Amino acid sequence: MPPLLSIDLHAPLPAYRQIVDAIRTHLVNGALQPGDLLPPVRRLAIDLGVHFNTVADAYRILAEEGWLDLKRRRGALVLARTAPRPIDPAVAASFARRLRELVAEVRAAGVTRPRILRELRLIAKGLES
Amino acid sequence: MPPLLSIDLHAPLPAYRQIVDAIRTHLVNGALQPGDLLPPVRRLAIDLGVHFNTVADAYRILAEEGWLDLKRRRGALVLARTAPRPIDPAVAASFARRLRELVAEVRAAGVTRPRILRELRLIAKGLES
DNA sequence: GTTGTTTGTACATAGACAATATACAAATAA
DNA sequence: TTATTTGTATATTGTCTATGTACAAACAAC
Numbered sequence: 001m002p003p004l005l006s007i008d009l010h011a012p013l014p015a016y017r018q019i020v021d022a023i024r025t026h027l028v029n030g031a032l033q034p035g036d037l038l039p040p041v042r043r044l045a046i047d048l049g050v051h052f053n054t055v056a057d058a059y060r061i062l063a064e065e066g067w068l069d070l071k072r073r074r075g076a077l078v079l080a081r082t083a084p085r086p087i088d089p090a091v092a093a094s095f096a097r098r099l100r101e102l103v104a105e106v107r108a109a110g111v112t113r114p115r116i117l118r119e120l121r122l123i124a125k126g127l128e129s
Numbered sequence: 130m131p132p133l134l135s136i137d138l139h140a141p142l143p144a145y146r147q148i149v150d151a152i153r154t155h156l157v158n159g160a161l162q163p164g165d166l167l168p169p170v171r172r173l174a175i176d177l178g179v180h181f182n183t184v185a186d187a188y189r190i191l192a193e194e195g196w197l198d199l200k201r202r203r204g205a206l207v208l209a210r211t212a213p214r215p216i217d218p219a220v221a222a223s224f225a226r227r228l229r230e231l232v233a234e235v236r237a238a239g240v241t242r243p244r245i246l247r248e249l250r251l252i253a254k255g256l257e258s
Numbered sequence: 259g260t261t262g263t264t265t266g267t268a269c270a271t272a273g274a275c276a277a278t279a280t281a282c283a284a285a286t287a288a
Numbered sequence: 289t290t291a292t293t294t295g296t297a298t299a300t301t302g303t304c305t306a307t308g309t310a311c312a313a314a315c316a317a318c
Contacts, residue, residue: 087239
């Protein structure tokens with residue numbers, strides 16, 4: 001069974017942000033469902049090789065986004081988040097640019113066009129459902 | 130006429146990296162062609178509202194990637210970059226994940242599925258040519 | 259009830275990173 | 289020869305990241 005997430009301590013993106021991004025993806029995709037409990041910060045921290053406060057920071061950001069309810073002793077509970085937030089205009093406006101920049105970066109790094117197209121279509125297919 | 134690039138000084142991504150990403154996108158897309166000259170670091174720095182050394186850092190990264198030739202007095206010249214670099218396996222391997230995380234982030238921020246699909250297809254179309 | 263254990267929280271600190279200030283070096287034109 | 293325009297080098301300052309450590313709350317065991 002694959003681990004919930006893994007991070008790269010040498011990546012340019014800071015660890016706490018990698019944790020947020022990975023967990024948020026699971027939440028959006030439904031791999032993490034309302035009612036689920038995330039691992040305690042100390043446990044996940046050991047698995048990832050970081051300090052538990054780094055995981056706690058990530059959990060807090062996700063809680064502020066409305067995904068989690070944090071409580072001592074019980075842990076991090078995944079919420080229903082019935083009414084998704086109103087559109088964040090900054091994120092919406094920058095999406096196209098960020099997507100172009102990501103594709104440009106991997107093209108510049110030598111990833112072939114067919115491979116990029118394959119991933120783009122895979123994502124699109126998953127969104128259509 | 131739109132400016133060559135603009136950055137957001139309050140974004141989580143550091144300024145020098147935003148500059149690199151924006152210019153690299155123009156280079157990959159062909160909006161910047163071999164033989165073109167980029168603005169002097171002091172000029173672009175004023176336009177963006179940063180220190181000229183921040184722009185100089187960005188130019189140096191792009192030069193190391195093989196896109197630019199930097200020379201005093203003449204400025205930053207766009208190169209042909211005939212033989213693209215060998216595939217960077219780390220970038221290639223993480224592309225799918227980063228794409229999923231970007232889409233998850235904007236979905237979480239309220240961007241609608243049709244809009245995301247539109248952008249994905251737009252990019253894909255541009256790649257097919 | 260008291261105590262111990264398991265959780266998240268708060269805050270201070272060390273280190274890494276980003277942005278700037280300032281001085282310098284090279285190339286070219288006047 | 290001198291002035292100007294460019295990129296370069298290095299030290300410094302400030303911000304961000306990750307950690308160390310102590311604390312607080314909730315619950316179970318007894």
